[in-house]
Amino acid sequence: MKQVGIIGARGFVGAELIRALQGHSEFELGYASSRALAGQLLRRAVPGSSSSLQFERLTHEDIAERDADIVVLALPNGLAADYEAVLPDSTVVIDLSADYRFDDTWYYGLPELTRASAAGQRRISNPGCYATAMQLALHPIKDALDGAPACFGLSGYSGAGTKKTRYNNSSTLDKNVIPYKTIGHIHEREVSRQLSKPIHFTPHVTSFFRGILMTVNARLTSPLTLDELQTRYTDAYSGEALIEMTEDVPMVNTAVGNSGATLGGFAVSDDGLRCVVHCTLDNLLKGAATQALQNLNLACGLNEHEGIRLG
Ligand SMILES: NC(=O)c1ccc[n+]([C@@H]2O[C@H](COP(=O)([O-])OP(=O)(O)OC[C@H]3O[C@@H](n4cnc5c(N)ncnc54)[C@H](OP(=O)(O)O)[C@@H]3O)[C@@H](O)[C@H]2O)c1
Known part of the structure:
Protein backbone atom coordinates (compact mmCIF):
# COMPACT_ATOMS: atom_id res chain seq x y z
CA MET A 1 0.00 0.00 0.00
CA LYS A 2 1.23 3.51 -0.80
CA GLN A 3 1.05 5.88 2.16
CA VAL A 4 -0.82 9.14 1.55
CA GLY A 5 -0.41 12.26 3.70
CA ILE A 6 -3.01 15.02 3.53
CA ILE A 7 -2.11 18.58 4.55
CA GLY A 8 -5.19 20.72 5.00
CA ALA A 9 -7.14 17.58 5.89
CA ARG A 10 -9.80 19.38 7.94
CA GLY A 11 -11.14 21.31 4.93
CA PHE A 12 -14.01 20.38 2.65
CA VAL A 13 -11.69 18.86 0.07
CA GLY A 14 -9.49 17.14 2.66
CA ALA A 15 -12.54 15.46 4.20
CA GLU A 16 -13.65 14.17 0.79
CA LEU A 17 -10.21 12.69 0.24
CA ILE A 18 -10.21 11.03 3.65
CA ARG A 19 -13.49 9.33 2.75
CA ALA A 20 -12.36 8.46 -0.79
CA LEU A 21 -9.14 6.79 0.38
CA GLN A 22 -11.10 4.34 2.56
CA GLY A 23 -12.24 2.44 -0.51
CA HIS A 24 -8.89 2.39 -2.29
CA SER A 25 -7.06 -0.90 -2.78
CA GLU A 26 -3.54 0.54 -3.19
CA PHE A 27 -3.52 3.80 -1.23
CA GLU A 28 -3.77 4.16 2.53
CA LEU A 29 -4.03 7.30 4.63
CA GLY A 30 -0.77 7.71 6.54
CA TYR A 31 -1.46 11.06 8.20
CA ALA A 32 -3.93 13.91 8.18
CA SER A 33 -2.58 17.31 9.16
CA SER A 34 -4.75 20.03 10.70
CA ARG A 35 -3.95 22.71 13.23
CA ALA A 36 -7.54 23.20 14.40
CA LEU A 37 -8.42 19.51 14.85
CA ALA A 38 -5.06 18.19 16.11
CA GLY A 39 -5.61 15.30 18.52
CA GLN A 40 -9.14 14.50 17.33
CA LEU A 41 -9.99 11.11 15.88
CA LEU A 42 -10.80 11.24 12.17
CA ARG A 43 -13.78 8.93 12.63
CA ARG A 44 -15.27 11.39 15.15
CA ALA A 45 -14.51 14.59 13.22
CA VAL A 46 -15.13 13.52 9.61
CA PRO A 47 -18.61 12.19 8.82
CA GLY A 48 -18.34 8.90 6.97
CA SER A 49 -14.77 8.21 8.10
CA SER A 50 -13.95 5.03 10.00
CA SER A 51 -10.27 5.88 10.39
CA SER A 52 -8.68 5.38 13.79
CA LEU A 53 -5.97 7.96 12.96
CA GLN A 54 -5.91 11.28 14.75
CA PHE A 55 -5.47 14.66 13.08
CA GLU A 56 -1.94 15.92 13.70
CA ARG A 57 -0.49 19.39 13.66
CA LEU A 58 2.53 18.73 11.45
CA THR A 59 5.27 21.23 10.69
CA HIS A 60 7.11 21.32 7.38
CA GLU A 61 9.98 19.42 9.05
CA ASP A 62 7.60 16.76 10.40
CA ILE A 63 6.21 16.26 6.92
CA ALA A 64 9.68 15.81 5.44
CA GLU A 65 10.40 13.14 8.06
CA ARG A 66 7.11 11.27 7.67
CA ASP A 67 8.19 10.14 4.21
CA ALA A 68 4.75 9.44 2.67
CA ASP A 69 4.70 8.12 -0.91
CA ILE A 70 2.03 10.69 -1.83
CA VAL A 71 1.40 14.11 -0.31
CA VAL A 72 -1.85 15.93 -0.99
CA LEU A 73 -1.81 19.70 -0.44
CA ALA A 74 -5.42 20.77 0.21
CA LEU A 75 -4.54 24.24 1.48
CA PRO A 76 -5.62 27.78 0.64
CA ASN A 77 -3.73 29.46 -2.19
CA GLY A 78 -0.20 30.64 -1.50
CA LEU A 79 0.96 27.94 0.95
CA ALA A 80 2.05 25.03 -1.26
CA ALA A 81 5.62 26.06 -2.09
CA ASP A 82 7.00 25.74 1.46
CA TYR A 83 5.63 22.20 1.75
CA GLU A 84 6.77 21.16 -1.70
CA ALA A 85 10.26 22.43 -0.92
CA VAL A 86 10.79 19.90 1.90
CA LEU A 87 9.63 16.88 -0.12
CA PRO A 88 11.96 14.75 -2.26
CA ASP A 89 11.49 14.64 -6.04
CA SER A 90 10.41 11.00 -5.75
CA THR A 91 7.32 11.86 -3.64
CA VAL A 92 4.13 12.29 -5.63
CA VAL A 93 2.85 15.74 -4.68
CA ILE A 94 -0.59 16.91 -5.77
CA ASP A 95 -1.65 20.49 -5.13
CA LEU A 96 -5.37 21.33 -5.01
CA SER A 97 -4.79 25.08 -4.90
CA ALA A 98 -4.09 27.41 -7.82
CA ASP A 99 -0.41 27.79 -6.87
CA TYR A 100 1.02 25.63 -9.66
CA ARG A 101 -1.72 25.87 -12.31
CA PHE A 102 0.37 28.42 -14.19
CA ASP A 103 3.70 26.61 -13.80
CA ASP A 104 4.85 24.56 -16.78
CA THR A 105 7.18 22.49 -14.60
CA TRP A 106 4.08 20.91 -12.99
CA TYR A 107 1.71 18.54 -14.77
CA TYR A 108 -1.80 20.00 -15.05
CA GLY A 109 -4.12 17.04 -14.55
CA LEU A 110 -7.58 17.11 -16.07
CA PRO A 111 -7.50 13.41 -17.00
CA GLU A 112 -10.14 13.39 -19.73
CA LEU A 113 -8.06 15.98 -21.60
CA THR A 114 -4.48 15.47 -20.40
CA ARG A 115 -4.09 11.83 -19.33
CA ALA A 116 -1.71 11.00 -22.19
CA SER A 117 1.13 12.51 -20.18
CA ALA A 118 -0.04 11.56 -16.68
CA ALA A 119 1.97 8.38 -16.03
CA GLY A 120 4.92 8.82 -13.70
CA GLN A 121 4.21 12.47 -12.83
CA ARG A 122 5.56 13.56 -9.43
CA ARG A 123 4.31 17.17 -9.30
CA ILE A 124 0.64 17.45 -10.17
CA SER A 125 -1.55 20.54 -10.20
CA ASN A 126 -5.25 19.70 -9.83
CA PRO A 127 -7.57 22.00 -11.84
CA GLY A 128 -10.07 24.39 -10.27
CA LEU A 284 -15.84 18.71 -4.07
CA LEU A 285 -15.69 15.54 -6.22
CA LYS A 286 -15.00 15.91 -9.96
CA GLY A 287 -14.10 19.52 -9.13
CA ALA A 288 -11.52 18.44 -6.52
CA ALA A 289 -11.18 15.06 -4.72
CA THR A 290 -12.30 12.63 -7.45
CA GLN A 291 -10.10 14.39 -9.97
CA ALA A 292 -7.16 14.25 -7.53
CA LEU A 293 -7.70 10.51 -7.15
CA GLN A 294 -7.82 10.04 -10.95
CA ASN A 295 -4.54 11.96 -11.21
CA LEU A 296 -2.85 9.98 -8.43
CA ASN A 297 -4.00 6.65 -9.86
CA LEU A 298 -2.62 7.58 -13.27
CA ALA A 299 0.65 8.92 -11.85
CA CYS A 300 1.16 5.63 -9.97
CA GLY A 301 0.32 3.43 -12.96
CA LEU A 302 -2.99 2.21 -11.52
CA ASN A 303 -6.44 1.98 -13.03
CA GLU A 304 -7.55 5.62 -13.33
CA HIS A 305 -10.82 4.91 -11.55
CA GLU A 306 -9.53 2.78 -8.65
CA GLY A 307 -11.34 3.86 -5.48
CA ILE A 308 -13.84 6.04 -7.39
CA ARG A 309 -17.54 5.23 -7.28
CA LEU A 310 -18.79 5.03 -10.88
CA GLY A 311 -22.37 5.26 -12.10
N1 LIG B 1 -13.94 23.83 -1.95
C1 LIG B 1 -13.95 23.52 -3.25
O1 LIG B 1 -15.00 23.35 -3.88
C2 LIG B 1 -12.64 23.38 -3.98
C3 LIG B 1 -12.64 22.81 -5.26
C4 LIG B 1 -11.43 22.70 -5.95
C5 LIG B 1 -10.26 23.15 -5.38
N2 LIG B 1 -10.30 23.71 -4.14
C6 LIG B 1 -9.05 24.18 -3.56
O2 LIG B 1 -8.60 23.21 -2.61
C7 LIG B 1 -7.95 23.85 -1.52
C8 LIG B 1 -8.67 23.43 -0.23
O3 LIG B 1 -10.01 23.87 -0.33
P1 LIG B 1 -11.07 23.65 0.83
O4 LIG B 1 -12.37 24.13 0.31
O5 LIG B 1 -10.98 22.28 1.38
O6 LIG B 1 -10.54 24.70 1.90
P2 LIG B 1 -10.92 24.83 3.43
O7 LIG B 1 -12.17 24.06 3.68
O8 LIG B 1 -10.90 26.28 3.76
O9 LIG B 1 -9.70 24.09 4.16
C9 LIG B 1 -8.42 24.62 4.18
C10 LIG B 1 -7.52 23.67 4.95
O10 LIG B 1 -6.23 24.26 5.02
C11 LIG B 1 -5.78 24.33 6.38
N3 LIG B 1 -5.10 25.62 6.53
C12 LIG B 1 -5.63 26.86 6.38
N4 LIG B 1 -4.68 27.81 6.55
C13 LIG B 1 -3.53 27.12 6.81
C14 LIG B 1 -2.21 27.53 7.10
N5 LIG B 1 -1.86 28.83 7.13
N6 LIG B 1 -1.27 26.58 7.31
C15 LIG B 1 -1.60 25.26 7.30
N7 LIG B 1 -2.85 24.82 7.05
C16 LIG B 1 -3.79 25.75 6.81
C17 LIG B 1 -7.04 24.20 7.23
O11 LIG B 1 -6.82 23.42 8.39
P3 LIG B 1 -6.33 23.97 9.79
O12 LIG B 1 -6.71 25.42 9.84
O13 LIG B 1 -7.04 23.14 10.80
O14 LIG B 1 -4.85 23.73 9.77
C18 LIG B 1 -7.96 23.36 6.35
O15 LIG B 1 -7.74 21.99 6.58
C19 LIG B 1 -8.02 25.36 -1.81
O16 LIG B 1 -6.83 25.79 -2.42
C20 LIG B 1 -9.18 25.48 -2.78
O17 LIG B 1 -9.09 26.60 -3.62
C21 LIG B 1 -11.46 23.82 -3.41
Whole structure:
Protein backbone atom coordinates (compact mmCIF):
# COMPACT_ATOMS: atom_id res chain seq x y z
CA MET A 1 0.00 0.00 0.00
CA LYS A 2 1.23 3.51 -0.80
CA GLN A 3 1.05 5.88 2.16
CA VAL A 4 -0.82 9.14 1.55
CA GLY A 5 -0.41 12.26 3.70
CA ILE A 6 -3.01 15.02 3.53
CA ILE A 7 -2.11 18.58 4.55
CA GLY A 8 -5.19 20.72 5.00
CA ALA A 9 -7.14 17.58 5.89
CA ARG A 10 -9.80 19.38 7.94
CA GLY A 11 -11.14 21.31 4.93
CA PHE A 12 -14.01 20.38 2.65
CA VAL A 13 -11.69 18.86 0.07
CA GLY A 14 -9.49 17.14 2.66
CA ALA A 15 -12.54 15.46 4.20
CA GLU A 16 -13.65 14.17 0.79
CA LEU A 17 -10.21 12.69 0.24
CA ILE A 18 -10.21 11.03 3.65
CA ARG A 19 -13.49 9.33 2.75
CA ALA A 20 -12.36 8.46 -0.79
CA LEU A 21 -9.14 6.79 0.38
CA GLN A 22 -11.10 4.34 2.56
CA GLY A 23 -12.24 2.44 -0.51
CA HIS A 24 -8.89 2.39 -2.29
CA SER A 25 -7.06 -0.90 -2.78
CA GLU A 26 -3.54 0.54 -3.19
CA PHE A 27 -3.52 3.80 -1.23
CA GLU A 28 -3.77 4.16 2.53
CA LEU A 29 -4.03 7.30 4.63
CA GLY A 30 -0.77 7.71 6.54
CA TYR A 31 -1.46 11.06 8.20
CA ALA A 32 -3.93 13.91 8.18
CA SER A 33 -2.58 17.31 9.16
CA SER A 34 -4.75 20.03 10.70
CA ARG A 35 -3.95 22.71 13.23
CA ALA A 36 -7.54 23.20 14.40
CA LEU A 37 -8.42 19.51 14.85
CA ALA A 38 -5.06 18.19 16.11
CA GLY A 39 -5.61 15.30 18.52
CA GLN A 40 -9.14 14.50 17.33
CA LEU A 41 -9.99 11.11 15.88
CA LEU A 42 -10.80 11.24 12.17
CA ARG A 43 -13.78 8.93 12.63
CA ARG A 44 -15.27 11.39 15.15
CA ALA A 45 -14.51 14.59 13.22
CA VAL A 46 -15.13 13.52 9.61
CA PRO A 47 -18.61 12.19 8.82
CA GLY A 48 -18.34 8.90 6.97
CA SER A 49 -14.77 8.21 8.10
CA SER A 50 -13.95 5.03 10.00
CA SER A 51 -10.27 5.88 10.39
CA SER A 52 -8.68 5.38 13.79
CA LEU A 53 -5.97 7.96 12.96
CA GLN A 54 -5.91 11.28 14.75
CA PHE A 55 -5.47 14.66 13.08
CA GLU A 56 -1.94 15.92 13.70
CA ARG A 57 -0.49 19.39 13.66
CA LEU A 58 2.53 18.73 11.45
CA THR A 59 5.27 21.23 10.69
CA HIS A 60 7.11 21.32 7.38
CA GLU A 61 9.98 19.42 9.05
CA ASP A 62 7.60 16.76 10.40
CA ILE A 63 6.21 16.26 6.92
CA ALA A 64 9.68 15.81 5.44
CA GLU A 65 10.40 13.14 8.06
CA ARG A 66 7.11 11.27 7.67
CA ASP A 67 8.19 10.14 4.21
CA ALA A 68 4.75 9.44 2.67
CA ASP A 69 4.70 8.12 -0.91
CA ILE A 70 2.03 10.69 -1.83
CA VAL A 71 1.40 14.11 -0.31
CA VAL A 72 -1.85 15.93 -0.99
CA LEU A 73 -1.81 19.70 -0.44
CA ALA A 74 -5.42 20.77 0.21
CA LEU A 75 -4.54 24.24 1.48
CA PRO A 76 -5.62 27.78 0.64
CA ASN A 77 -3.73 29.46 -2.19
CA GLY A 78 -0.20 30.64 -1.50
CA LEU A 79 0.96 27.94 0.95
CA ALA A 80 2.05 25.03 -1.26
CA ALA A 81 5.62 26.06 -2.09
CA ASP A 82 7.00 25.74 1.46
CA TYR A 83 5.63 22.20 1.75
CA GLU A 84 6.77 21.16 -1.70
CA ALA A 85 10.26 22.43 -0.92
CA VAL A 86 10.79 19.90 1.90
CA LEU A 87 9.63 16.88 -0.12
CA PRO A 88 11.96 14.75 -2.26
CA ASP A 89 11.49 14.64 -6.04
CA SER A 90 10.41 11.00 -5.75
CA THR A 91 7.32 11.86 -3.64
CA VAL A 92 4.13 12.29 -5.63
CA VAL A 93 2.85 15.74 -4.68
CA ILE A 94 -0.59 16.91 -5.77
CA ASP A 95 -1.65 20.49 -5.13
CA LEU A 96 -5.37 21.33 -5.01
CA SER A 97 -4.79 25.08 -4.90
CA ALA A 98 -4.09 27.41 -7.82
CA ASP A 99 -0.41 27.79 -6.87
CA TYR A 100 1.02 25.63 -9.66
CA ARG A 101 -1.72 25.87 -12.31
CA PHE A 102 0.37 28.42 -14.19
CA ASP A 103 3.70 26.61 -13.80
CA ASP A 104 4.85 24.56 -16.78
CA THR A 105 7.18 22.49 -14.60
CA TRP A 106 4.08 20.91 -12.99
CA TYR A 107 1.71 18.54 -14.77
CA TYR A 108 -1.80 20.00 -15.05
CA GLY A 109 -4.12 17.04 -14.55
CA LEU A 110 -7.58 17.11 -16.07
CA PRO A 111 -7.50 13.41 -17.00
CA GLU A 112 -10.14 13.39 -19.73
CA LEU A 113 -8.06 15.98 -21.60
CA THR A 114 -4.48 15.47 -20.40
CA ARG A 115 -4.09 11.83 -19.33
CA ALA A 116 -1.71 11.00 -22.19
CA SER A 117 1.13 12.51 -20.18
CA ALA A 118 -0.04 11.56 -16.68
CA ALA A 119 1.97 8.38 -16.03
CA GLY A 120 4.92 8.82 -13.70
CA GLN A 121 4.21 12.47 -12.83
CA ARG A 122 5.56 13.56 -9.43
CA ARG A 123 4.31 17.17 -9.30
CA ILE A 124 0.64 17.45 -10.17
CA SER A 125 -1.55 20.54 -10.20
CA ASN A 126 -5.25 19.70 -9.83
CA PRO A 127 -7.57 22.00 -11.84
CA GLY A 128 -10.07 24.39 -10.27
CA CYS A 129 -13.68 23.23 -9.88
CA TYR A 130 -15.25 25.83 -12.19
CA ALA A 131 -12.24 25.47 -14.49
CA THR A 132 -12.97 21.74 -14.82
CA ALA A 133 -16.58 22.41 -15.81
CA MET A 134 -15.59 25.10 -18.32
CA GLN A 135 -12.88 23.02 -19.95
CA LEU A 136 -15.07 19.93 -20.28
CA ALA A 137 -17.78 22.09 -21.87
CA LEU A 138 -15.44 24.01 -24.18
CA HIS A 139 -12.94 21.36 -25.28
CA PRO A 140 -15.12 19.80 -28.03
CA ILE A 141 -15.82 23.21 -29.64
CA LYS A 142 -12.46 24.81 -28.96
CA ASP A 143 -11.46 24.96 -32.65
CA ALA A 144 -14.83 26.52 -33.63
CA LEU A 145 -14.93 29.41 -31.14
CA ASP A 146 -15.44 32.90 -32.53
CA GLY A 147 -14.14 35.19 -29.80
CA ALA A 148 -14.40 34.64 -26.07
CA PRO A 149 -17.31 32.40 -24.97
CA ALA A 150 -19.40 33.65 -22.03
CA CYS A 151 -19.27 31.18 -19.13
CA PHE A 152 -21.90 31.70 -16.43
CA GLY A 153 -21.03 29.72 -13.33
CA LEU A 154 -23.20 29.05 -10.28
CA SER A 155 -21.74 27.25 -7.28
CA GLY A 156 -22.79 26.04 -3.88
CA TYR A 157 -21.04 27.81 -1.03
CA SER A 158 -18.64 24.95 -0.17
CA GLY A 159 -16.61 26.28 -3.12
CA ALA A 160 -15.48 29.10 -0.83
CA GLY A 161 -13.92 26.71 1.73
CA THR A 162 -14.42 26.70 5.49
CA LYS A 163 -12.96 30.12 6.29
CA LYS A 164 -15.92 32.45 6.95
CA THR A 165 -16.58 35.05 4.25
CA ARG A 166 -19.73 36.65 2.87
CA TYR A 167 -19.64 34.00 0.14
CA ASN A 168 -20.28 31.13 2.56
CA ASN A 169 -22.40 33.00 5.08
CA SER A 170 -25.81 31.35 5.32
CA SER A 171 -27.67 34.56 6.19
CA THR A 172 -26.13 36.54 3.30
CA LEU A 173 -26.88 33.70 0.92
CA ASP A 174 -30.40 32.89 2.11
CA LYS A 175 -32.77 33.08 -0.91
CA ASN A 176 -29.97 34.86 -2.69
CA VAL A 177 -27.42 34.57 -5.52
CA ILE A 178 -24.26 36.67 -5.36
CA PRO A 179 -21.97 37.42 -8.30
CA TYR A 180 -18.30 37.83 -7.38
CA LYS A 181 -14.94 38.42 -9.09
CA THR A 182 -16.86 39.05 -12.31
CA ILE A 183 -13.73 40.14 -14.14
CA GLY A 184 -10.40 38.39 -13.84
CA HIS A 185 -11.38 35.38 -11.66
CA ILE A 186 -8.37 33.08 -11.44
CA HIS A 187 -10.30 30.27 -13.15
CA GLU A 188 -10.86 32.57 -16.15
CA ARG A 189 -7.09 32.86 -16.49
CA GLU A 190 -6.63 29.14 -15.88
CA VAL A 191 -9.04 28.11 -18.64
CA SER A 192 -7.78 30.74 -21.10
CA ARG A 193 -4.27 29.42 -20.52
CA GLN A 194 -5.23 25.78 -20.99
CA LEU A 195 -7.34 26.41 -24.10
CA SER A 196 -4.94 29.04 -25.51
CA LYS A 197 -8.11 31.08 -26.16
CA PRO A 198 -9.74 33.89 -24.19
CA ILE A 199 -12.90 33.15 -22.23
CA HIS A 200 -15.19 35.33 -20.14
CA PHE A 201 -16.27 33.87 -16.81
CA THR A 202 -18.82 35.28 -14.35
CA PRO A 203 -19.07 33.24 -11.12
CA HIS A 204 -22.04 33.32 -8.75
CA VAL A 205 -22.56 31.70 -5.38
CA THR A 206 -25.86 30.63 -3.87
CA SER A 207 -27.36 29.02 -0.78
CA PHE A 208 -26.98 25.32 -1.50
CA PHE A 209 -23.88 23.62 -0.13
CA ARG A 210 -22.29 21.85 -3.07
CA GLY A 211 -22.60 21.54 -6.84
CA ILE A 212 -21.76 23.67 -9.88
CA LEU A 213 -23.86 24.61 -12.88
CA MET A 214 -21.86 26.04 -15.77
CA THR A 215 -23.65 27.54 -18.78
CA VAL A 216 -21.37 28.19 -21.75
CA ASN A 217 -22.68 30.50 -24.47
CA ALA A 218 -20.39 30.63 -27.50
CA ARG A 219 -20.26 32.25 -30.91
CA LEU A 220 -18.97 29.94 -33.65
CA THR A 221 -16.81 30.71 -36.70
CA SER A 222 -18.98 28.57 -39.01
CA PRO A 223 -22.51 27.22 -38.59
CA LEU A 224 -23.21 23.96 -36.79
CA THR A 225 -26.45 22.00 -36.66
CA LEU A 226 -27.62 20.62 -33.32
CA ASP A 227 -26.64 17.14 -34.50
CA GLU A 228 -23.16 18.30 -35.44
CA LEU A 229 -22.75 19.99 -32.07
CA GLN A 230 -23.82 16.91 -30.14
CA THR A 231 -21.60 14.68 -32.28
CA ARG A 232 -18.59 16.74 -31.25
CA TYR A 233 -19.34 15.93 -27.60
CA THR A 234 -20.05 12.27 -28.27
CA ASP A 235 -16.78 11.98 -30.20
CA ALA A 236 -14.86 13.68 -27.40
CA TYR A 237 -16.35 11.82 -24.46
CA SER A 238 -17.92 8.51 -25.46
CA GLY A 239 -16.28 5.81 -23.35
CA GLU A 240 -15.41 8.26 -20.58
CA ALA A 241 -16.52 6.67 -17.31
CA LEU A 242 -16.93 10.01 -15.54
CA ILE A 243 -18.67 12.00 -18.28
CA GLU A 244 -22.37 11.64 -18.89
CA MET A 245 -24.32 13.37 -21.65
CA THR A 246 -28.00 14.26 -21.62
CA GLU A 247 -30.27 15.94 -24.13
CA ASP A 248 -31.99 17.79 -21.32
CA VAL A 249 -30.38 20.53 -19.29
CA PRO A 250 -28.46 18.75 -16.51
CA MET A 251 -29.71 19.41 -12.99
CA VAL A 252 -27.23 20.64 -10.43
CA ASN A 253 -29.04 18.87 -7.58
CA THR A 254 -28.37 15.50 -9.20
CA ALA A 255 -24.67 16.35 -9.52
CA VAL A 256 -24.30 16.34 -5.73
CA GLY A 257 -22.44 13.24 -4.58
CA ASN A 258 -21.83 12.17 -8.19
CA SER A 259 -18.17 11.43 -9.01
CA GLY A 260 -18.38 12.69 -12.59
CA ALA A 261 -19.63 15.56 -14.73
CA THR A 262 -22.73 15.84 -16.91
CA LEU A 263 -22.89 17.79 -20.16
CA GLY A 264 -26.22 18.55 -21.78
CA GLY A 265 -28.98 20.93 -22.78
CA PHE A 266 -27.23 21.49 -26.11
CA ALA A 267 -28.80 24.31 -28.15
CA VAL A 268 -27.96 26.04 -31.43
CA SER A 269 -29.28 29.34 -32.81
CA ASP A 270 -31.28 29.44 -36.05
CA ASP A 271 -28.24 30.56 -38.05
CA GLY A 272 -26.06 27.89 -36.40
CA LEU A 273 -23.51 30.47 -35.33
CA ARG A 274 -24.20 30.40 -31.60
CA CYS A 275 -24.45 27.47 -29.24
CA VAL A 276 -25.16 26.84 -25.58
CA VAL A 277 -23.88 23.89 -23.52
CA HIS A 278 -24.28 23.19 -19.80
CA CYS A 279 -22.05 21.25 -17.45
CA THR A 280 -22.86 20.19 -13.90
CA LEU A 281 -20.53 18.60 -11.39
CA ASP A 282 -19.90 18.32 -7.67
CA ASN A 283 -17.21 20.89 -6.88
CA LEU A 284 -15.84 18.71 -4.07
CA LEU A 285 -15.69 15.54 -6.22
CA LYS A 286 -15.00 15.91 -9.96
CA GLY A 287 -14.10 19.52 -9.13
CA ALA A 288 -11.52 18.44 -6.52
CA ALA A 289 -11.18 15.06 -4.72
CA THR A 290 -12.30 12.63 -7.45
CA GLN A 291 -10.10 14.39 -9.97
CA ALA A 292 -7.16 14.25 -7.53
CA LEU A 293 -7.70 10.51 -7.15
CA GLN A 294 -7.82 10.04 -10.95
CA ASN A 295 -4.54 11.96 -11.21
CA LEU A 296 -2.85 9.98 -8.43
CA ASN A 297 -4.00 6.65 -9.86
CA LEU A 298 -2.62 7.58 -13.27
CA ALA A 299 0.65 8.92 -11.85
CA CYS A 300 1.16 5.63 -9.97
CA GLY A 301 0.32 3.43 -12.96
CA LEU A 302 -2.99 2.21 -11.52
CA ASN A 303 -6.44 1.98 -13.03
CA GLU A 304 -7.55 5.62 -13.33
CA HIS A 305 -10.82 4.91 -11.55
CA GLU A 306 -9.53 2.78 -8.65
CA GLY A 307 -11.34 3.86 -5.48
CA ILE A 308 -13.84 6.04 -7.39
CA ARG A 309 -17.54 5.23 -7.28
CA LEU A 310 -18.79 5.03 -10.88
CA GLY A 311 -22.37 5.26 -12.10
N1 LIG B 1 -13.94 23.83 -1.95
C1 LIG B 1 -13.95 23.52 -3.25
O1 LIG B 1 -15.00 23.35 -3.88
C2 LIG B 1 -12.64 23.38 -3.98
C3 LIG B 1 -12.64 22.81 -5.26
C4 LIG B 1 -11.43 22.70 -5.95
C5 LIG B 1 -10.26 23.15 -5.38
N2 LIG B 1 -10.30 23.71 -4.14
C6 LIG B 1 -9.05 24.18 -3.56
O2 LIG B 1 -8.60 23.21 -2.61
C7 LIG B 1 -7.95 23.85 -1.52
C8 LIG B 1 -8.67 23.43 -0.23
O3 LIG B 1 -10.01 23.87 -0.33
P1 LIG B 1 -11.07 23.65 0.83
O4 LIG B 1 -12.37 24.13 0.31
O5 LIG B 1 -10.98 22.28 1.38
O6 LIG B 1 -10.54 24.70 1.90
P2 LIG B 1 -10.92 24.83 3.43
O7 LIG B 1 -12.17 24.06 3.68
O8 LIG B 1 -10.90 26.28 3.76
O9 LIG B 1 -9.70 24.09 4.16
C9 LIG B 1 -8.42 24.62 4.18
C10 LIG B 1 -7.52 23.67 4.95
O10 LIG B 1 -6.23 24.26 5.02
C11 LIG B 1 -5.78 24.33 6.38
N3 LIG B 1 -5.10 25.62 6.53
C12 LIG B 1 -5.63 26.86 6.38
N4 LIG B 1 -4.68 27.81 6.55
C13 LIG B 1 -3.53 27.12 6.81
C14 LIG B 1 -2.21 27.53 7.10
N5 LIG B 1 -1.86 28.83 7.13
N6 LIG B 1 -1.27 26.58 7.31
C15 LIG B 1 -1.60 25.26 7.30
N7 LIG B 1 -2.85 24.82 7.05
C16 LIG B 1 -3.79 25.75 6.81
C17 LIG B 1 -7.04 24.20 7.23
O11 LIG B 1 -6.82 23.42 8.39
P3 LIG B 1 -6.33 23.97 9.79
O12 LIG B 1 -6.71 25.42 9.84
O13 LIG B 1 -7.04 23.14 10.80
O14 LIG B 1 -4.85 23.73 9.77
C18 LIG B 1 -7.96 23.36 6.35
O15 LIG B 1 -7.74 21.99 6.58
C19 LIG B 1 -8.02 25.36 -1.81
O16 LIG B 1 -6.83 25.79 -2.42
C20 LIG B 1 -9.18 25.48 -2.78
O17 LIG B 1 -9.09 26.60 -3.62
C21 LIG B 1 -11.46 23.82 -3.41
